[in-house]
Amino acid sequence: MEAQKGSLSWENLRCDLHPWIREAIKSLGFPTMTPVQASTIPLLSGNKDVVVESVTGSGKTLSFAIPVLQKVSNRLYNVDEEGEQPDPVKRGHMLSIILSPTRELASQIQSVFTSVLEYLPEDVTPIKTQLLVGSLSTVREDLDRFLNDRPQILIATPGRMLDFLSSQYVKTNSVEIAILDEADKLLDFSFEKDVVNILKRLPKQRRTGLFSATISAAGNTIFRTGMNNPVKVAVKSKSSNGNSAPSSLHISYLMINPERKITTLIKILHEYRYKKCIVYFPTCTSVKYFYSVFHKLVNDEKEEEEFKFYSLHGQLATKPRLRTLSGFTEGDASISKHILMTTDVAARGIDVPDVDLVIQIDPPIDPDVFLHRCGRTGRANKVGRAIVMLNENSTEEDYIGFMDVKGVTMSQMEPPKLETTEHIKFQNKLRNFMLDDRSRHEIAIKSYVGFVRYYTKHMASSIFRYQSLDYLGIARMYGLLRLPKMPEAKFIPKEDMPEDAWLGEPINMDNYAYADKQKEKSRLDNLEAEKQKKISDAKRRKELKVKNEAWSSKVETKETRQERREKMKRKRDAIEKQIMEESSEDEETEVDWKDIVKSNKKAKSSSSGMQGSFDDL
Numbered sequence: 001m002e003a004q005k006g007s008l009s010w011e012n013l014r015c016d017l018h019p020w021i022r023e024a025i026k027s028l029g030f031p032t033m034t035p036v037q038a039s040t041i042p043l044l045s046g047n048k049d050v051v052v053e054s055v056t057g058s059g060k061t062l063s064f065a066i067p068v069l070q071k072v073s074n075r076l077y078n079v080d081e082e083g084e085q086p087d088p089v090k091r092g093h094m095l096s097i098i099l100s101p102t103r104e105l106a107s108q109i110q111s112v113f114t115s116v117l118e119y120l121p122e123d124v125t126p127i128k129t130q131l132l133v134g135s136l137s138t139v140r141e142d143l144d145r146f147l148n149d150r151p152q153i154l155i156a157t158p159g160r161m162l163d164f165l166s167s168q169y170v171k172t173n174s175v176e177i178a179i180l181d182e183a184d185k186l187l188d189f190s191f192e193k194d195v196v197n198i199l200k201r202l203p204k205q206r207r208t209g210l211f212s213a214t215i216s217a218a219g220n221t222i223f224r225t226g227m228n229n230p231v232k233v234a235v236k237s238k239s240s241n242g243n244s245a246p247s248s249l250h251i252s253y254l255m256i257n258p259e260r261k262i263t264t265l266i267k268i269l270h271e272y273r274y275k276k277c278i279v280y281f282p283t284c285t286s287v288k289y290f291y292s293v294f295h296k297l298v299n300d301e302k303e304e305e306e307f308k309f310y311s312l313h314g315q316l317a318t319k320p321r322l323r324t325l326s327g328f329t330e331g332d333a334s335i336s337k338h339i340l341m342t343t344d345v346a347a348r349g350i351d352v353p354d355v356d357l358v359i360q361i362d363p364p365i366d367p368d369v370f371l372h373r374c375g376r377t378g379r380a381n382k383v384g385r386a387i388v389m390l391n392e393n394s395t396e397e398d399y400i401g402f403m404d405v406k407g408v409t410m411s412q413m414e415p416p417k418l419e420t421t422e423h424i425k426f427q428n429k430l431r432n433f434m435l436d437d438r439s440r441h442e443i444a445i446k447s448y449v450g451f452v453r454y455y456t457k458h459m460a461s462s463i464f465r466y467q468s469l470d471y472l473g474i475a476r477m478y479g480l481l482r483l484p485k486m487p488e489a490k491f492i493p494k495e496d497m498p499e500d501a502w503l504g505e506p507i508n509m510d511n512y513a514y515a516d517k518q519k520e521k522s523r524l525d526n527l528e529a530e531k532q533k534k535i536s537d538a539k540r541r542k543e544l545k546v547k548n549e550a551w552s553s554k555v556e557t558k559e560t561r562q563e564r565r566e567k568m569k570r571k572r573d574a575i576e577k578q579i580m581e582e583s584s585e586d587e588e589t590e591v592d593w594k595d596i597v598k599s600n601k602k603a604k605s606s607s608s609g610m611q612g613s614f615d616d617l
């Protein structure tokens with residue numbers, strides 16, 4: 001079904017809504033519906049299952065929140081034909097569940113519900129939500145709260161929801177509506193099993209809604225969700241011919257020498273006008289690493305802080321993750337530019353209204369995630385700009401055509417002018433930063449190796465060819481002092497490989513210290529222990545050498561013996577000759593001589609036996 005045309009005034013919403021919901025919508029202050037809301041709310045509030053694909057930032061959350069609240073209100077407030085009040089929802093039962101792939105998104109969805117529920121009249125049964133996400137609380141605590149507070153709407157990540165549902169006190173047979181937000185992600189290999197398992201426990205006659213900006217990526221797995229003849233709602237960008245990005249979002253790409261990615265990023269952060277920017281990095285370690293670099297090196301020349309950096313990744317516990325995100329969302333008015341450094345944990349669904357710039361240091365492994373990352377800006381018709389960096393002189397340029405086929409149009413942008421002196425100045429600063437603390441180099445290596453692994457996992461492997469990646473340029477971008485040993489080094493042309501893999505001036509690794517005193521002490525202790533081991537190994541080797549020499553002298557002896565044997569033979573021949581000449585008739589002498597020869601042989605064999613026993617010493 002195409003999005004509904006005509007007036008998008010809320011009055012024109014063609015469905016019955018509880019008066020309190022209509023009032024709430026008015027109070028939220030959105031003058032009109034978005035197309036996806038106009039299409040979806042009547043279907044899902046009625047009796048239809050829906051599969052909704054609509055561009056990022058087009059208001060999908062409200063387009064399922066309103067039908068959920070409508071269904072819950074029907075159950076709680078609608079009197080029957082005889083005017084009887086409905087039975088209260090039993091303890092341990094819920095009416096709706098909403099699944100999201102990340103904790104951040106689950107928490108954000110809950111706050112959208114909270115903002116609408118603020119307008120619920122006080123004299124009716126309260127509608128409550130509960131958030132179920134890992135590490136915020138234990139399953140036991142979640143269960144206690146659920147049984148005490150009796151929320152009708154559960155908003156959860158799949159793993160925690162499944163744990164929660166395994167309790168005998170939790171009953172799913174009253175669920176009337178289930179929503180999968182970012183449904184393609186929830187139905188991919190990472191979540192599918194859990195999600196299908198959850199859905200199987202829900203009553204068959206429930207309503208189901210699937211939502212995403214890239215739902216087609218879910219493919220046939222959609223049919224495993226048990227939907228009943230679903231209606232497909234597709235909302236493309238207003239301006240474009242089937243463009244999958246909103247028209248308010250301008251996406252551009254930058255062909256760049258990978259060595260200059262970080263210095264160019266810093267230049268953009270300085271020169272562009274924006275309030276909030278999200279920068280995507282490939283891995284958690286790279287976020288941690290570059291956060292420490294930026295935090296220290298990018299603000300340091302100014303007295304007043306120009307930037308505030310935030311680090312958000314999946315290795316953080318839930319509380320700091322949510323705190324960081326709300327810190328970034330609220331911002332700090334005294335600082336002009338806020339920069340969230342993150343991974344794909346913040347690629348989908350996150351709604352921070354005044355993000356006006358998104359930068360991707362590298363494209364994501366999954367091409368569908370590209371649009372989600374870009375879509376953190378240019379939301380709700382606000383202008384936004386997204387930039388992706390691609391490695392120049394490589395097959396990465398094919399990414400532009402590849403994404404175009406997927407309905408994502410990008411235009412090329414000129415990189416900001418970055419003088420070589422500026423680039424070198426920063427690289428030197430980075431080198432000194434690295435030299436100040438050995439642990440910085442270790443994390444730099446870890447993030448570099450992590451990136452290499454990441455690169456080999458690209459789904460579009462003919463575009464992102466790890467065989468021809470500029471390993472040295474990227475190592476310099478990561479600020480490495482020396483290239484680590486890794487199997488991929490075989491792809492570096494021999495003539496390009498610097499001596500001993502040093503990327504700059506070689507340093508003495510023995511003197512390269514940790515800033516942390518304790519760590520440094522244990523490194524020095526280990527170094528000393530290694531030194532002692534080396535000395536004792538050397539001693540052992542020397543002893544072995546002596547043994548080997550003795551062995552070789554045995555070989556020598558063998559040679560001498562041969563010579564001696566020949567000498568003896570010559571002597572014997574001479575004596576024999578002499579005897580034969582002097583007294584050929586003296587038999588006794590001949591016997592004596594034979595005895596002499598015999599005893600000589602004996603002596604020789606016993607002496608060679610001695611030689612053998614010497615060798616064994």
Ligand SMILES: Nc1ncnc2c1ncn2[C@@H]1O[C@H](COP(=O)(O)OP(=O)(O)OP(=O)(O)O)[C@@H](O)[C@H]1O
Nearest residue numbers: 030032033034056057058059060061213349351380
């Ligand atoms: N009718 C409306 N008019 C104007 N703004 C709206 C309307 N409905 C929602 N919004 C705002 O639009 C922004 C984006 O909404 P939402 O997060 O639901 O988008 P989405 O389609 O789910 O995006 P994504 O695909 O990125 O998850 C929010 O800040 C929300 O408050």
